[in-house]
Amino acid sequence: MKLLLLLLSASVISVTEVFAFPSIALEAAAKQAQAHTEKKRCPFASKQETKRATPGFDPEAQLIDVSGDHAFVPPNFDAGDLRGPCPGLNALANHNYLPHNGWGTLTDFVTATNEVFGMGIDLATFLSTYGTVMDGNPLALPPGWSIGGVPTNIGILGSLTGLLGTPEGISNSHNKYETDTSPTRGDLYQYGNDYLVQVPQFEALFDLQPDPATANYDLDVLLQHRKNRFQQSINENPYFFNAPFSGLIVAQAAYTFIYRFMGNKSAEYPEGVLNQEVLKSFFSITGEPGNFQYTPGNERIPENWYKRAIGDEYTIAYFVSDAVSYQLAYPPLLSVGGNTGTTNSFTGVDLEDLTAGVYNAQTLAQGDNFACFAFQIAQQVTPDILKGLFSDITDPLNLINQQFNDVLADFTCPQLESVDMSQFNQFPGYTKSGGAV
Numbered sequence: 001m002k003l004l005l006l007l008l009s010a011s012v013i014s015v016t017e018v019f020a021f022p023s024i025a026l027e028a029a030a031k032q033a034q035a036h037t038e039k040k041r042c043p044f045a046s047k048q049e050t051k052r053a054t055p056g057f058d059p060e061a062q063l064i065d066v067s068g069d070h071a072f073v074p075p076n077f078d079a080g081d082l083r084g085p086c087p088g089l090n091a092l093a094n095h096n097y098l099p100h101n102g103w104g105t106l107t108d109f110v111t112a113t114n115e116v117f118g119m120g121i122d123l124a125t126f127l128s129t130y131g132t133v134m135d136g137n138p139l140a141l142p143p144g145w146s147i148g149g150v151p152t153n154i155g156i157l158g159s160l161t162g163l164l165g166t167p168e169g170i171s172n173s174h175n176k177y178e179t180d181t182s183p184t185r186g187d188l189y190q191y192g193n194d195y196l197v198q199v200p201q202f203e204a205l206f207d208l209q210p211d212p213a214t215a216n217y218d219l220d221v222l223l224q225h226r227k228n229r230f231q232q233s234i235n236e237n238p239y240f241f242n243a244p245f246s247g248l249i250v251a252q253a254a255y256t257f258i259y260r261f262m263g264n265k266s267a268e269y270p271e272g273v274l275n276q277e278v279l280k281s282f283f284s285i286t287g288e289p290g291n292f293q294y295t296p297g298n299e300r301i302p303e304n305w306y307k308r309a310i311g312d313e314y315t316i317a318y319f320v321s322d323a324v325s326y327q328l329a330y331p332p333l334l335s336v337g338g339n340t341g342t343t344n345s346f347t348g349v350d351l352e353d354l355t356a357g358v359y360n361a362q363t364l365a366q367g368d369n370f371a372c373f374a375f376q377i378a379q380q381v382t383p384d385i386l387k388g389l390f391s392d393i394t395d396p397l398n399l400i401n402q403q404f405n406d407v408l409a410d411f412t413c414p415q416l417e418s419v420d421m422s423q424f425n426q427f428p429g430y431t432k433s434g435g436a437v
């Protein structure tokens with residue numbers, strides 16, 4: 001933040017400096033959060049691989065403060081507070097780890113998700129930058145975005161110069177960010193909103209572990225819920241679209257994030273246990289099965305809750321390995337396509353036609369290829385999306401391309417030359433949301 005203020009106070013900023021600014025802000029955000037992690041990192045910590053097997057447990061470093069400044073305060077929607085489809089971000093805003101109004105800067109998001117949930121800096125930086133460019137105001141000083149819908153309090157947006165409209169927030173980013181077949185939020189074209197918990201969906205997850213004494217919503221349980229929800233979207237949503245990026249990456253993340261981030265870590269269970277009460281608290285649910293009450297936006301971090309071990313952050317590589325294990329267990333997850341306007345009409349696209357022969361169903365299922373494919377397609381469609389948002393896309397495009405390039409550099413990817421987007425025109429879930437994937 002200091003660096004941002006410093007730059008802001010340099011009153012004469014040349015045009016080139018303005019263009020360079022967002023990446024500077026981004027680096028500052030990443031460095032600050034990194035420094036924070038390093039400060040707390042155990043000096044005896046060994047290599048990443050070893051740590052993943054036994055993350056260890058340090059109660060003092062992992063206990064999350066929910067008192068004083070960080071006591072739970074529910075949103076005041078009448079006053080313009082924003083909350084949306086992401087329970088993690090809603091909870092951070094309710095505990096003042098993100099601004100309570102729900103509009104945060106790049107720095108805010110990277111710092112809060114790392115500090116409170118142990119999200120890897122690489123993952124946090126990618127997700128926040130994507131949110132800023134697609135759904136927020138990357139040209140503001142500092143750049144930021146909304147965890148819900150369009151702010152009614154326009155003052156928090158910053159200058160709208162260079163923007164073709166008002167930043168819409170993640171609630172209004174269907175197929176860009178927000179996606180079908182989420183764990184608890186409904187499919188947009190099925191329910192008319194994509195950010196509220198549909199209690200039956202929550203209850204279906206809850207019921208997979210009915211015994212309060214032993215319940216643990218771990219990756220296996222969440223895989224079962226993912227399969228059920230995927231089939232449910234095929235069965236019930238005529239406009240279901242399993243998009244290359246929002247489907248293969250974001251929808252997938254929505255599942256593993258539940259256990260990886262919400263689980264309560266302890267000496268006995270350093271990987272975490274996610275029991276019924278903790279699950280309900282993070283999803284803003286009260287009451288008993290059969291009679292659950294949902295209060296929108298009241299996601300809450302429980303008392304005595306311990307985050308991921310320091311040094312065991314959930315990085316992009318870690319997420320990708322979790323995703324691959326889901327795809328191996330349930331290959332339909334890799335089927336890019338959708339329903340064609342009626343329920344039970346799921347049709348997969350031919351990946352060779354889509355990618356000019358670079359990918360096919362076999363190669364997509366190998367190793368990290370799905371990640372190459374998803375991030376490459378997202379990168380290819382980004383200029384077209386940005387043309388609808390900014391009068392000059394150069395600067396936002398550079399900002400997000402830096403992220404795409406960083407992520408893709410971690411994988412050995414085949415070269416994708418072109419994408420035939422017309423393959424998607426048969427899916428109304430694609431055409432209705434303006435060509436995002």
Ligand code: HEM
Binds near residue numbers: 085170
């Ligand atoms: C900057 C970081 C983050 C960004 C940009 C982000 C963004 C999003 C978005 C756009 C969605 C909607 C996806 C969908 O339609 O399913 C979502 C859902 C979700 N996010 Fe986040 N998120 C972030 C961090 C976190 C963290 C730290 C957690 C920790 C618990 C989390 C947990 C979830 C879960 C569980 C869902 C699925 C909600 C449901 O349908 O039940 N996210 N997030």
Ligand SMILES: *[C@@H]1O[C@H](CO)[C@@H](O)[C@H](O)[C@H]1NC(C)=O
Binds near residue numbers: 267302303
């Ligand atoms: C987390 O686990 C510890 C150790 O078992 C326990 O004392 C604490 O109450 C748990 N926290 C929650 C929120 O369940």
